[in-house]
Amino acid sequence: MNVDAPAPTRRTQVNERTILDARGLTKHFPIRNAFGWQTGVLRALDDVSFTVDKGEILGIVGESGCGKSTLGKTIMGIHQPTDGSLIFEGNDIAGAAPSAARERRRHLQYSYQDPGASLDPRWKIRRSLHEPLVIHHSGLNYDEREERVRAILQAVGLPVGHLDLYPHEISGGQQRRVGLARILTLQPSLVVLDEPTSGLDVSVQATILNLLMDLRKQFDLTYLFISHDLSVVRMICNRIAVMYLGKVVEFGETEAVFETPCHPYTRSLLSAIPTIGGARVIDTFSLEGEPPNPGNLPSGCRFRNRCPMAQQTCAEVEPELRADWPGQEAACHFAQ
Numbered sequence: 393m394n395v396d397a398p399a400p401t402r403r404t405q406v407n408e409r410t411i412l413d414a415r416g417l418t419k420h421f422p423i424r425n426a427f428g429w430q431t432g433v434l435r436a437l438d439d440v441s442f443t444v445d446k447g448e449i450l451g452i453v454g455e456s457g458c459g460k461s462t463l464g465k466t467i468m469g470i471h472q473p474t475d476g477s478l479i480f481e482g483n484d485i486a487g488a489a490p491s492a493a494r495e496r497r498r499h500l501q502y503s504y505q506d507p508g509a510s511l512d513p514r515w516k517i518r519r520s521l522h523e524p525l526v527i528h529h530s531g532l533n534y535d536e537r538e539e540r541v542r543a544i545l546q547a548v549g550l551p552v553g554h555l556d557l558y559p560h561e562i563s564g565g566q567q568r569r570v571g572l573a574r575i576l577t578l579q580p581s582l583v584v585l586d587e588p589t590s591g592l593d594v595s596v597q598a599t600i601l602n603l604l605m606d607l608r609k610q611f612d613l614t615y616l617f618i619s620h621d622l623s624v625v626r627m628i629c630n631r632i633a634v635m636y637l638g639k640v641v642e643f644g645e646t647e648a649v650f651e652t653p654c655h656p657y658t659r660s661l662l663s664a665i666p667t668i669g670g671a672r673v674i675d676t677f678s679l680e681g682e683p684p685n686p687g688n689l690p691s692g693c694r695f696r697n698r699c700p701m702a703q704q705t706c707a708e709v710e711p712e713l714r715a716d717w718p719g720q721e722a723a724c725h726f727a728q
């Protein structure tokens with residue numbers, strides 16, 4: 393189903409279609425002991441740079457804990473970046489004062505991995521959908537808000553009667569739809585979708601994906617699509633960023649990365665995708681062991697303790713993303 397979108401550009405190339413420009417984005421969390429004293433730093437996001445073009449779906453993939461949600465939340469302003477710049481629709485949103493940054497981020501929305509997190513269990517769905525409009529469109533009266541909310545509820549495939557229900561009275565799939573409706577009330581241009589189908593039955597996952605594709609067309613949306621489901625990412629994303637321990641280790645056009653993965657980590661991720669009949673796509677790289685503690689990273693390449701190709705240089709020099717291949721970049725001294 394690879395979506396139609398403008399021809400992809402290079403990772404940090406700004407052009408007239410660029411909607412988001414992230415440069416050197418970094419987020420460190422303090423590590424504290426039982427007394428509350430800081431004993432170290434957890435590098436959840438380390439010097440991440442890329443641009444997103446209007447209309448595209450950029451996939452962010454990697455194992456649990458690699459920093460995908462931290463990336464989404466830092467872009468969204470839920471976390472303050474430790475370093476780096478963020479330009480959204482031509483405006484600085486990382487360095488701006490909080491009130492200005494909030495206003496500039498209005499067309500940038502984050503869809504939580506847990507849809508329950510964005511819905512107050514004590515509120516009927518109607519109140520959850522009216523609330524963003526009350527805050528951001530205070531000029532609208534009740535009837536005008538209700539009209540907009542009903543139209544959006546219909547767009548996400550829910551009957552108007554659901555407005556009078558509480559979150560616990562609807563299914564997980566319907567909660568996702570309400571979460572998307574809540575986001576759409578603010579007319580976003582870029583939506584960060586954090587694991588939008590996780591925890592759902594396979595059949596419900598497919599209907600949510602189809603809905604996301606419909607909404608994208610109907611509301612002219614751009615998606616940052618965070619997922620650990622590589623099959624889905626391959627199906628719908630135009631470009632992907634592969635993350636490992638807070639770094640982007642491979643970036644490129646989806647088909648190029650899936651057909652000819654250059655980084656050993658990407659190769660091992662892809663080799664773990666089961667295909668029909670249980671066969672493997674690539675069976676030369678199996679991913680063993682756990683990632684190292686992000687509060688105590690190894691020197692040089694942070695993948696080296698799990699890498700079957702590691703050599704002495706890998707412990708001494710940290711590899712940077714290199715654009716040695718058409719449509720693809722990898723951060724590995726010996727990328728193939």
Ligand SMILES: Nc1ncnc2c1ncn2[C@@H]1O[C@H](COP(=O)(O)OP(=O)(O)O)[C@@H](O)[C@H]1O
Pocket residue numbers: 421434436454455456457458459460461462463686
């Ligand atoms: N608010 C936080 N405080 C401290 N550490 C955090 C916080 N949020 C995430 N982390 C840590 O940052 C790393 C990346 O987490 P996360 O972005 O949630 O990964 P992912 O979404 O890829 O599973 C993990 O080691 C996680 O424990």
Ligand code: SF4
Pocket residue numbers: 655656657693694695696697699700701702703706711723724725726727
């Ligand atoms: S730089 Fe070395 S350790 Fe890192 S991925 Fe490449 S070969 Fe493996």
Ligand SMILES: [Mg+2]
Pocket residue numbers: 460461462505
């Ligand atoms: Mg996450």
